[in-house]
Amino acid sequence: MWLRVTSELDMHLTAASPMLLLLRPRSDAHQWVAADRYRVTPDIDVAEYTDRHGNLCQRLMAPAGPFSIHVSADVRIRPEPVHVTxxxxxPVEQLPDDVLVYLLPSRFCEADRLGRKAWEIVGGCRPGHEQVTAISRWIHSHIEYRTETDPTPISASEVLARGSGVCxxxxxxxxxxxxxxxxxxxITAGYVHDLEPMDLHAWFEAWVGGRWHTFDPTQARPGNRRVRLAYGRDAADVPLYHLFGPPAIPTRMEVSVETLTPAG
Structure with a gap:
């Protein structure tokens, strides 16, 4: 399936500031980016690099005043199997070297504090995909999903205590x-076709059976029409943008995902 994904972000900066962006999808095992368009206004120099998670990051010096970012990509996605048994x-000793980092506790994922709760949720499940499915379903049933934007990430323990959170x-x-x-x-940040309300979204992937599998506890029946933007250990690794200066004032953000019928 082909999807065209678009993000338009307008903001106002009170001072010129260095900025990092993570708004350009890359080709990988899940998707092929056939074409993309990237524009910033005012027209300034943008440098690109690949971070340790393989994400395409843009680095620039954003000027004071109005600043806009427009990103659009035509992407062919590979649907994932819905049912995996x-x-x-x-076992940890058999994991690839580059996967080991996703086992460790991180700022927003205090894995070293939640073992008892995890075993309570997965009791009786077969180790692997069945356990992760039980976790995702438990979150969907017990944690209220709020769609309004909250700019401040909270940790897993805080989510559990509050009983609610954004994606x-x-x-x-x-x-x-x-x-x-x-x-x-x-964590995975990206686009989901037919998401309501439409916005950039976050979900997680788990390594079982020798590859990454998608889980989205915000959805009762997670669809597989997704375009990935970025991966990371937690939200600190996948911000849409990071500004090294006074906070920006967002004035507009529009996100769209549409299906395409390629010519020929």
Missing amino acids: DALFV RDLAHLGMALCRSLSIPAR
């Missing part, structure tokens, strides 16, 4: 619970 737990917060809780069971888990 044979993705079993991978990013529910992902943090799912990841922390998985890691407490020695299942690698990473």
